Amino acid sequence: MKGDPEERAVQVGRYIVASGATVRAAARVFGVSKSTIWKDQLRLRHQNPGLWAEVQGVIKKNKAERHLRGGEATRQKYRRLHQNAPCAPREQAL
Numbered sequence: 560m561k562g563d564p565e566e567r568a569v570q571v572g573r574y575i576v577a578s579g580a581t582v583r584a585a586a587r588v589f590g591v592s593k594s595t596i597w598k599d600q601l602r603l604r605h606q607n608p609g610l611w612a613e614v615q616g617v618i619k620k621n622k623a624e625r626h627l628r629g630g631e632a633t634r635q636k637y638r639r640l641h642q643n644a645p646c647a648p649r650e651q652a653l
Contacts, residue, residue, distance in 0.1 A: 565606055567591075568599035572610045581621045 567589065575585050586593045600618075604611045 564599065565602055568602040569607060569610065571596060571599050572603045572607070572614045575617050576610070576613045579617055579621070582618065 571585055571589055574580060574588065575582075578584075580588070582593050582596045586596045589596070600611065600614060603614065
């Protein structure tokens with residue numbers, strides 16, 4: 560979605576508040592870059608301060624949870640690798 564930047568800023572803000580989406584997820588949905596989402600939020604700060612404050616709350620929550628999502632992704636990755644790998648016999652130490 561390209562279109563009017565001010566209109567997009569409000570739509571993105573409403574989407575983030577309603578869904579709790581991350582900036583990356585919102586960028587994917589709206590077909591724009593993460594940089595554009597951040598620029599839209601700067602526009603929203605001047606255009607609709609109330610909505611901007613709500614969006615900032617969601618973004619801060621996502622940022623605080625970011626390390627947990629990353630750790631879970633790594634855990635799942637290695638769990639999949641170990642489930643698919645053949646088990647090699649272990650050598651016992653003397």
